[in-house]
Structure formats: C-alpha cells, structure tokens
Amino acid sequence: MTVVTEKEPSPEPSEPADDRPQRARRGLVAGPAVLTALSILLALAVGAVLIIVSNPEVQEKASYFFTRPQDTLGAAWTAVSEAYVALFQASVINVEGSSLGQVFRPLTETLVTATPLIAAGLSVALAFRAGLFNIGAEGQIIAASIAAAYVGFTWDLPIVIHLVVAIAAGMAAGAVWGGIAGLLKARTGAHEVITTIMLNYVARFLVVYLLGLKAFQREGRTDPISPVVAPAAELPLLLGAGFRLHLGFVLALLAAAFVWWLLARSTIGFRFRAVGANPNAARTAGISVERSYTGVMLVAGALAGLAGVSQVLGTSGYLTAGVSGGIGFDAITVALLGRGSPVGTVLAGLLFGGLRAGGIGMQASTGTSVDLVLILQALIVLFIAAPPLVRAVFRIRTKGNVGVGQVSKGWNA
Amino acid sequence: MTATLTKPASGPEAPASADVVQPVSWRGPITYAVLGVIALMAFGVLAEGGRSSILGLSYSADKVQLAPLEVPSRTVAILLSLLCLAIAAYSAVKTSRGRRTPVWLGITFGVSFIFAFLCWAIAGTGGISLVGLLQGSLLLAVPLVFGALSGVLCERAGVINIAIEGQLLAGAFLSAVVASVVGNPYVGLVAAPIAGAAVGALLAVFAIRYLVDQIIVGVVLNVLVIGVTSFLYSQLLAPQQNVLNTPDTFDRLKLPLLGDIPVLGRVLFDQSVIVYLMYATVIVVHIALFKTRWGLRVRAVGEHPQAADAVGINVNQLRFRNVVMGGAVAGIGGAFFTLGSVGAFGQEMTAGKGFIALAAMIFGRWSPLGALGAALLFGFADQLQSLLGIVGTPIPGEFMLMAPYLATIFAVAGLVGRVRAPAADGQPYVKS
Numbered sequence: 001m002t003v004v005t006e007k008e009p010s011p012e013p014s015e016p017a018d019d020r021p022q023r024a025r026r027g028l029v030a031g032p033a034v035l036t037a038l039s040i041l042l043a044l045a046v047g048a049v050l051i052i053v054s055n056p057e058v059q060e061k062a063s064y065f066f067t068r069p070q071d072t073l074g075a076a077w078t079a080v081s082e083a084y085v086a087l088f089q090a091s092v093i094n095v096e097g098s099s100l101g102q103v104f105r106p107l108t109e110t111l112v113t114a115t116p117l118i119a120a121g122l123s124v125a126l127a128f129r130a131g132l133f134n135i136g137a138e139g140q141i142i143a144a145s146i147a148a149a150y151v152g153f154t155w156d157l158p159i160v161i162h163l164v165v166a167i168a169a170g171m172a173a174g175a176v177w178g179g180i181a182g183l184l185k186a187r188t189g190a191h192e193v194i195t196t197i198m199l200n201y202v203a204r205f206l207v208v209y210l211l212g213l214k215a216f217q218r219e220g221r222t223d224p225i226s227p228v229v230a231p232a233a234e235l236p237l238l239l240g241a242g243f244r245l246h247l248g249f250v251l252a253l254l255a256a257a258f259v260w261w262l263l264a265r266s267t268i269g270f271r272f273r274a275v276g277a278n279p280n281a282a283r284t285a286g287i288s289v290e291r292s293y294t295g296v297m298l299v300a301g302a303l304a305g306l307a308g309v310s311q312v313l314g315t316s317g318y319l320t321a322g323v324s325g326g327i328g329f330d331a332i333t334v335a336l337l338g339r340g341s342p343v344g345t346v347l348a349g350l351l352f353g354g355l356r357a358g359g360i361g362m363q364a365s366t367g368t369s370v371d372l373v374l375i376l377q378a379l380i381v382l383f384i385a386a387p388p389l390v391r392a393v394f395r396i397r398t399k400g401n402v403g404v405g406q407v408s409k410g411w412n413a
Numbered sequence: 414m415t416a417t418l419t420k421p422a423s424g425p426e427a428p429a430s431a432d433v434v435q436p437v438s439w440r441g442p443i444t445y446a447v448l449g450v451i452a453l454m455a456f457g458v459l460a461e462g463g464r465s466s467i468l469g470l471s472y473s474a475d476k477v478q479l480a481p482l483e484v485p486s487r488t489v490a491i492l493l494s495l496l497c498l499a500i501a502a503y504s505a506v507k508t509s510r511g512r513r514t515p516v517w518l519g520i521t522f523g524v525s526f527i528f529a530f531l532c533w534a535i536a537g538t539g540g541i542s543l544v545g546l547l548q549g550s551l552l553l554a555v556p557l558v559f560g561a562l563s564g565v566l567c568e569r570a571g572v573i574n575i576a577i578e579g580q581l582l583a584g585a586f587l588s589a590v591v592a593s594v595v596g597n598p599y600v601g602l603v604a605a606p607i608a609g610a611a612v613g614a615l616l617a618v619f620a621i622r623y624l625v626d627q628i629i630v631g632v633v634l635n636v637l638v639i640g641v642t643s644f645l646y647s648q649l650l651a652p653q654q655n656v657l658n659t660p661d662t663f664d665r666l667k668l669p670l671l672g673d674i675p676v677l678g679r680v681l682f683d684q685s686v687i688v689y690l691m692y693a694t695v696i697v698v699h700i701a702l703f704k705t706r707w708g709l710r711v712r713a714v715g716e717h718p719q720a721a722d723a724v725g726i727n728v729n730q731l732r733f734r735n736v737v738m739g740g741a742v743a744g745i746g747g748a749f750f751t752l753g754s755v756g757a758f759g760q761e762m763t764a765g766k767g768f769i770a771l772a773a774m775i776f777g778r779w780s781p782l783g784a785l786g787a788a789l790l791f792g793f794a795d796q797l798q799s800l801l802g803i804v805g806t807p808i809p810g811e812f813m814l815m816a817p818y819l820a821t822i823f824a825v826a827g828l829v830g831r832v833r834a835p836a837a838d839g840q841p842y843v844k845s
Contacts, residue, residue: 050641054648133628188440190826193575193628194775197768198818209811332632369647371760374640381633386623 036337038390039383040351043376048080050375051368055079083368090361091354101242106357108245112315114353116141116307116327118252121334121345122259123178123303127192128340129263130296131276136181136196137304138328139203140174144305146207147173149312149319150216152229162232163313167251170309171302177203178301179294186290192297200328208321216319226319235314248310253346255306260342262299272296304328330356333381352377442508444823445501445522449494452526456533457491466532467540470676479675482543486536493529497522523790531797538804546793546800547680551688554785554792555753556581556763558691559746560770561777561784562698563609566739567616568779569702570732571715571837575631576616578767579638580740583608584747586642589758590650592660598752601660602687605748606741612638613740617733624841635767643760650758662756663687687745687753694742699781711735715835718842728842743767772821779834791817 052058058079061071089095091110097103120137127134148170157165177199184190210216211224218227235247262269274282275292283289307327312319334352338344359373383390466486470479500522504514535541560577567574587608592601612634619630650658663685671682702708710731713721718728750766751758769791776790777783798813 050644054645056652135632184822184826188826190822191775194772194825195822197765198772198822201765201818202815202822205811205815209809212809212811329632329636333636336629336633369644371640371643371647374636375644376640378633378637378640382619382625382630382637385625385629385633386619388623 032339034396035387035390036384038394038396039380042383042390042393043379044084046379047372047376048084050372051080051083052076079368082366083362083372086362086365086368087355087358089358090365091358105243106361108239108243109357110350110354111249112244112246112353113357114349115246115249115252115310115314117330117334117353117356118346118349119248119255119307119310120304120327120331121338121349122252122255122342123300123307124331124335125338125340125342125345126259126263126272126303127296127300128335129276130272130292131279132182132185132192132293132296132300134178134181134196134297134300134304135193135332136178136199136301136328137307137331138324138326139196139200140177140301140304141308141311141324141328142200142203142207143177143301144170144174144308145312145319145323146210148305148309149226149229152233152313153227153318154215155233156230157232159232162230163235166229166233166313167306167309170312171305174305174308175298175302178304179298182294182297182301185297186293192293204321204324207319207323211319211321218318224321228318229313233313234317235310244315246310246314248306248314251306251310252349255303256342256346259303259345263342268295304331307331330377333377336381337384351380439508441514441519442501442505445504446498448522448526449497449501452497452529453491453494456529457487457494460487460490460533460536462487464537466535467538468531468535469540469542469544472542472544472679481540483540484532486532490529490532493525493532496525497529500525527793534801534808535804541800541804544676544679546796547676548684549796549800550789550793551680551684552754552792553795554788555687555691555749556746556766557770557773557788557791558695558785559749560743560767561774561788562694562781563613563739563743563746564771564774565698565702565779565781565784566711566742567613567736568774568838569715569835570711570735571718571835571840571842572617572620572732572736573627573631573839574616574736574739575628575771576612576634576638576740576767577743577770578763578765579631579635580609580612580743581747581750581763581767581770582635582638582642582761583612584744585750585762586645586747586758587744588748589660589751590657592752593657596661598661598663599686601752602663602690602745602748605752606744609744609747610737610741613737613743616740617736620736620841621729621733624843627839627841639761642758646758646760654757658757660752660756662752662754685753687749690745694745695781695785698742702781712835714842715837718837718840722842722844728844732842743770746770769817769821772825775834776821776824790820794820 055075058072058075061068061075065072090106092107094103094106097105120141123137123140124134148166151166151169152162155162155165178196181192181195181199184195185192208224211226216226218225235251237243238245238247238249263273271282271287271292272295274285274287275289275296279289282292308323311323311327316323330352334348335345337348337351338346355373355376359370362368362372363370464486465483466489468482470481500518504518507514560581563577563580564574584605588598588601588605590601591604592598595601615637616627616630616634619625620627646658665683665685666689668682672678674682700708702711710721710726713724714726714728714731722728747763750762755762770788773787773791774784776787777785794813794817798810798816801813802810
C-alpha cells in the first residue's frame, strides 16, 4: 500500500479536493475500523434489497401493495431477517444448539472455511506489497493440491514425516507455479496479470487431465476423483472427530506471522516493499528488481500452495477438479479488505470465511441463494476502496489512512 | 524493465527515444526456430507415414461443390515445417542486420505451423471440415472481439478495464431475460449493451470519480456481476425458466451473392446478425480511433492527459464516456452467449472469456484490428479443439484446451516482447 487516497495529519483543516462543501459541518470522525464496519453495513443493506426483490413471498404481497402495504413490508422484513439470522447462526453461534459443541460448531466451520482464504489471501497481499497483482492464486492452489495429494496417497512414509513431506511438496508446487509468472515478468516483462490468469487455466486443465490417469484414479470409481490421502499425511484434527477444524488453520496463522516478519523485519521483505513502492528508486539503490519479482512470486505461490495443501490434506482429504473452488479469486478480495497487511488479511479471511460458511447454512435453511455472499464480498471491498462514497452515505468524516489506495501498476510497469 | 532504464542516455549522440536504442530482440527468431524444429520432428519426421489427411471444403447443400482436399499427412507436414524453419532462418538473418521481421512473415509462420499440426492431428481419421472449422472459429471469436474492443475503447483513454468478464456476463443475463419476456431476440440485443454500459458506468464512477485502483475495481466488479447474476438466476430465473430464460436465438442470415462464394462465403457471410454487427463495430472503432478528431483526443487522453487537458479536452469526462461506451460494446458481446449460441442464461456462463478478451486486446497491441486477429486466433484454437475431440486425435483433449492459454503466455513473453500500453493507462487523472 504505497499510495493512500488520503493522508490527513489532522482531521480538522485540509479536506481532500473531492469533498463536498457540506462536509464543513461537524460530524462523526471515523477511523479505518469504523469505515470497515460501515462498509459491511452498507453491503448488507444492498444485499437486503436484493433479497427483498427476489423473494417470491414479497413479490406476491407486492401485487396488492397499495391496498395493504404493511403486508409487503412485513414479508420483506421476514425475508431479510430470516436470511441474515440464518447467515449469522451458520457462521458464528447456533443459539438453537442443544449441546455446547453444537452451539459453537458454526464458529469452527467458519475457521475451516477461513483457513485457505487466509493462506491464499496472504499470497495476494504479499504480492501487492511488491507491486505485483497475483490473480493466479487459483492455479497455484491447484498445482499445490496435485502435488500434496499425490505424495499423500501414493507414498508410504512414517507418521509426521509423511505430513511434512506432503506439505512441503504442495507448497513447492505452488511456489513453482507462482514462480513461473515471476520469472517471466523478470526476464521478459510479460505482465503478471496475464500470465497468472493463463496459468490458472493451464492448472485447471492439468488437474482434469491427471484425474483421468490411472495414477490419480480412485479404485472402483469412474468419476474424476483421487484416492484418499494416507492417514499419516492428514492434517490432524484440532478438536477431535466431531469437528472438521484441522491443523491447517494453525499453519495459516503461522504463515501470517511469517509474512509479518518477512515484510516488517527482514531484509528481503524490505527489498520487496522497496520494489513495490518504486521500482526505479529500488533499482537505483542497488536492489535487483528482477530477482525481487521472482522471489516474491515464489513465496506468494508457496503461500497459495498452503491453501491447496490445507484443502487436500485437511478439509477434503482427496483431490478433485474443483479443489480450488474459487478460493483463489476470493483471496483477492480478502487481501484487498485486509489492505495488504498480514493481520488485516487474517481478519478479512475470517470475515469472508464466515460469510462463506454462513451462506451455505442460509441457503439450506431459508432458500436464499448462497451467491448472495459473493455480492456482499464484492460490495464490502468496493465500499472500503471508496471512502468518499461511504462518507457521503453516512455523512461522516474519516481520519487516518483509509481506503485501499493504488496498489497495482499499469501494464507498462 | 528495459536495459535502457539502467543506463541513462548521456551525451548528444544518444538517441532520445528509448525505442531507437533498444536492439532488435533475438527472441523472435529463436522462438520461430524452436517451434519449427518441434513441428518438423513431432508432426513430420517422427509421425507415422503412409496416412493421409482430409479437409472438407464445402457442405453438401452448397451451390458450388468443392472436392475435399486429401493430402499425404507426413509429406505435407514436413514441407510446412521446412517452410517454418526457412522463415526462422530469414528472421535470423534480418535480426543479425538489426532489422525487424515483417508481421506478414509471422502470420505465414503461424498458419504453416497450424496446418502442419493439423495434418498430423487428423492423419488417418475421417478428416474435418475446413468450412466448419473456420465458421466455428469466427463464431467463438465473437464475444472475444467485442470484449477486446471494449478494452481498447477504455484503455486507449487510459482506464484499465479488467471488468470485461463482468460486462459480458451482464449483457448475457439481461439480453436473455429481455428476449424471453418480449419474445424477440433482437430486443434482447438492444438490452445487452445497456447492461454492459451499467457495469461500465460503475467502473467509471469508482475509477474516475473515487480514484480507486482500476485493476481492483475491475476484479471486484467481476465478482459483483457474477454474484448478482448467479443470485438472480437461482432466485428468479431457475424457478420461472419458461417465462424468463427461454430466449429465441438469432437465425442465420445468408447474404445474397456473397454467401455463395465457396468456403469464404459460408464462413463470413452466412452468420447471424451479431457477427455482422461485429464486422461493423470493428470497422467503426478502427476508423473512429485512428481517422477522426475524436479518436485523436481519446489517444491523447490515454497517452498524456496533462497535455490533452492543456488544449481544452475534458479528460475525465471523455474517459467516463469511453468506459461506459466500452461497457456497452462488451455487453453486445455478452448477448452472443445467450442469443447467439446456447439460448438460455447459465451461471457464470462466460467462463473466463472476458479474461481471454483482455489477453486478445494486449496481444493485439491495443488496436481494434490487432484485437480482431488475436480473438480469431483464440476462437480458432477453441474450435479446433472441439472438432479434434470429435474425430479423435493422438493428444488428450485437456492439452488442446490448454493450448490457447499456453500460446498466450508464449506470445506475451516471447514473440510480442514488451508490448506498450497507452502511457497513462491505469493512472487516474487529478487536475492540479
């Protein structure tokens, strides 16, 4: 995050040029946290409108809106509140659960869903800090899943060692997949947005091809599905057999700590940030921009690889063509919401993990399509990226470094 | 990251422009040579001999009947590969003299390589129809062309448009719904650009008004459109499929006389209205961008907004209009998915075509004709893959599916070298 849309030393004087005159009057002064909360609120409001418009009950009652408007409004309120309550109950706490385990089970599901989002989000966030836009987390996840699953179900190694080797194989494969894009950028100047998108497709077809091979086929199955990984290669469950939460979540948190250390405390991380801030200045200072591009994409690929590893060795236990399931794209929104910082990415990953987990529960119990979650995600990021819009809606002022700012470089960078 | 950056030009003899200093790259001849050798070995020398390849040249209903072309596979593949190698050698000679290889030679190389491959791939099978291959290629290229033109319109004015995917999808959705409700696909075709323009307007508002990073807005808008269309699909369209999601598709309109030309007539002039619209759009955008005052202004804004502003052009207003217009163009392309082929909307039915369109735009160097060429190439690869899947070939279908994407990586990294986007592409303009 090199350039931020606004920098205000004190909230009082110089307002940015694009502010309306009405802002002169005193109001709430909101920091990034409040702004994030308001963005979420605004996104939920837009989501509510979509729920109302698409609800068959409301449509039916709206046909006699002018004779009995309260019917329509009541149905609208029911539709929205039911959907959002279900979303909450399926992602945080199920108040109707009979045992303590049932009450907190949704929370653990959120953590399970958040695990790959955090890992892949870190991948995108790290690349952002070096001025690269990694749209290729999807492909890196697939590459890593292939390698980790293959080691997991083919090799026969002692306990612990098997898991470590499988994780390492997955992360290495992700690193290679990301590194290709970095190397191409460094050596030929090919824009990483194009190469990573293309590598996503290559990975997607590669996994379909491999699942058609004997080596990857589960015995007795004709559909493209791999054997289950050996127990020694599984990520151990954290809360026992009743919950799906596995060691992958801890690994994702460790990865976040690692990225924090890398960016804030290490020389390599300093180089990455310098290149991200201004490649020409970095070059003048003696930093190899090319090597940094390759390096950062290797690390980013490995981080996205961790997401794939946690899916095949933890959550699902086997490889399918849909192993990435759009995580790589959600990771972009996670990284944007997290504003490129490791802590922010973890929090954003938890939020979107909750939305994802809750969305499935919401669809099951109220019939509201899980796709609503995609809309909420996109809107939250969009609103956070445009603080003036949120300010205008809520009539507040903001202070500090808010907004997503300019993170990507144009094609010529 | 050119070498010129590290060594600042000094002294009066150093040329001012970076383009002049840059030596002609050896990447081209090397790529040609490698591909040529691969073609010679894989498709020729190592291929099984004594088989023939058949290419159909006309349909049985055509007025002018042409006999199918039957050639000995291995011999022709070897000849074509040798032609490829000859081009590689010529390109090497040119490069050693500091000259660039002409574009038409590159095209010749590509065509020879593809036909060498084709000879090998269909050897010993019942053959494929060349007319079907080209006709299908053109059809599959339609959304890519519209998408790439959308990109050209936006990016020539200096706004990066990653939201092509979303614009296509929005156009596909609205055109299907409107065409179903009204019962006329042509009304749907009118609705499609409105949906695309709406997405374009969102992009413009956030990128130009709120100065949000353009690539970010684009990516997020794609997610938003996928979310909204999928949500409305499962909430509204799926339960009322008969009313809301059964549009008629466009009929083929065979142009008189032109449509009867052997091979080409079938390919170019026996298509649906959206294909003719595509011809028109490409020509209009090309002329408007390079031959009119408006085009000069657009390019000025994309290259040097400060200068454009100084001569009195309203930079942000022009950008806003172009982005909305680009969205509308992509929206028309979206109608192809529903009204031009499938005849119903499906979730995420654009399946990444918007990103391929983006690649086609870059591949075509931000020009309408280049984008057309690149889009046709992608369409060709796509159609070839599905035809070869039917006749049965030595290579797995997944690798054929991968081919266009690998080719793009190759092209972006190898042949094209460093493409140059409009100088102010992606940078918001704030009047100081």
